[in-house]
Amino acid sequence: MKILPDSLERITQQLSRFPGIGKKTAQRMAFQLLEWNPEDVQQLGEVIINSTEKLRNCSVCNLVTEADPCPVCLDTRRDDSILCIVEDSRDVVAIEETSRFNGKYHILGGVLSPLEGVGPDQLNIQSLLARIGDIVEVIIAMNPSVEGETTSLYLARILQERDVKVTRLARGIPSGGDLEYIDGVTLGRALDDRHELI
Amino acid sequence: MKILPDSLERITQQLSRFPGIGKKTAQRMAFQLLEWNPEDVQQLGEVIINSTEKLRNCSVCNLVTEADPCPVCLDTRRDDSILCIVEDSRDVVAIEETSRFNGKYHILGGVLSPLEGVGPDQLNIQSLLARIGDIVEVIIAMNPSVEGETTSLYLARILQERDVKVTRLARGIPSGGDLEYIDGVTLGRALDDRHELI
Secondary structure (H helix, E strand, O other), X not given: OOOOOXXXXXXXXXHOOOOOOOHHHHHHHHHHHHHOOHHHHHHHHHHHHHHHHHOEXXXXXXXXXXXXXXXXXXXXXXXXXXXXXXXXXXXXXXXXXXXXXXXXXXXXXXXXXXXXXXXXXXXXXXXXXXXXXXXXXXXXXXXXXXXXXXXXXXXXXXXXXXXXXXXXXXXXXXXXXXXXXXXXXHHHHHHXXXXXXX | OOOOXXXXXXXXXXXXXXOOOOHHHHHHHHHHHHHOOHHHHHXXXXXXXXXXXXXXXXXXXXXXXXOOOOHHHHOOOOOOOEEXXXXXXXHHHHHHHHOOOOOEEEEOOOOOEHHHOEOHHXXXXXXXXXXXXXXXXXXXXXXXXXXXXXXXXXXXXXXXXXXXXXXXXXXXXXXXXXXHHOOHHHHHHHHHOOOOOO
C-alpha cells in the first residue's frame, strides 16, 4: 500500500537524483520541508527555478555567472597576463579562498576521458587557445586524478608551441597530513620533489 | 571577492539548511542543478513549492497526507481494533515495509523532551485518547532512544486506565548483527528477554 502522498514521493524522487543523496536522505529532506515555514519552502523552490533562467557560462572564461562577462573577467585589478586553468567553477572558489592568486581563470569544463567520450573538442580548449595572445604564464590546476594528469600533459603539449610559460600546482604532502597515513604515490612524489630548507 | 553568482549562493544557502547537508554538499548540489536539463530543475522547484500547498496532517492519525482523512485511515481492509503509535510519518513507512502490521496508526509528532520544551500537550496525545474507544490493542513503537523510552512509559501509564492491551516492540539483537559488536545494553536486554527455542 502506498503510504506517502504523491507530492512527497516526487520530492524524494527528484532530490535523490543528486549524486551523494540516497533515497533515505532524500526522504528525510522531504519530510524536513514540512517543518520549514511556508515562505522558506517557497523561496527554495523559487531560487531553484530561477537558477535555470539566470545562470549561464561566461563567454570569456566559462565561469558560471549571472552577468556575461563574469565579474572576474571584468575586474581590472586582476593580472591579465597570468591564467589559471581549472576543471570547473568550484575549483575557482577553492583557489580564490587561498587569496594567493590574482590572475584570471579559464574553466575547461571537465577533463579528457576517452571512456566517457570526452575528447579535446568537448572541452573549452579552442577558447583557451584564443585567449593565449598576451598571456605570460599559464598555471594548469587540474585535480590530481588520472584524467586530470592526462589532461595536464595534453594541455602542456599544445601550449608548448606558444610563447608562454606553463606551470602546474606543486605536488607533495598536504598540510596537516600525517606521514604514516599518506599514500605511497604522494609520499614518493614529495621525496622526488624535495627542496632545500634554507 | 565574490566569485559565485547570487542565485547559486542562495541555492547553496537554502539547501544547507537541511540537517545533514553541509555547505560543501549544498554547493555541489547547486552546481549539479546546472547540469540538469531545465525541465527537471523546473519540476524540482515546482514540487517543492507545491508541497506547502498540498500537504497536511491527517485529522485522525496525523499522518502527512494530501487528502484528509489519509488513505490508511480510510482503508476498510485494515484492522480498526489495533493501533500502532509512532513518532512520525517516516516510521509508518518503515513499518509498512515489513508487511507485518495491518492495523491503523497514530502519529505522535515527536517524543517527550522537557529540555526542548516538549511536554504531553505538544504531542498528539489528546487525539490518541479520543480514538481509544473501540481499540483492543495499542502497540507503542517509539524509537529506542532515552526520550523514546520515557514517552513509551508515559503512554503506557495513561493507557493503563483504559480497557486496552498495551504492547511494545520487542528489544533484542538485530538480524544480521554480530554479537561481538553489539552494545552491552542491547545484548543484556536480549539475555533478559531470552525465550525457549522450541
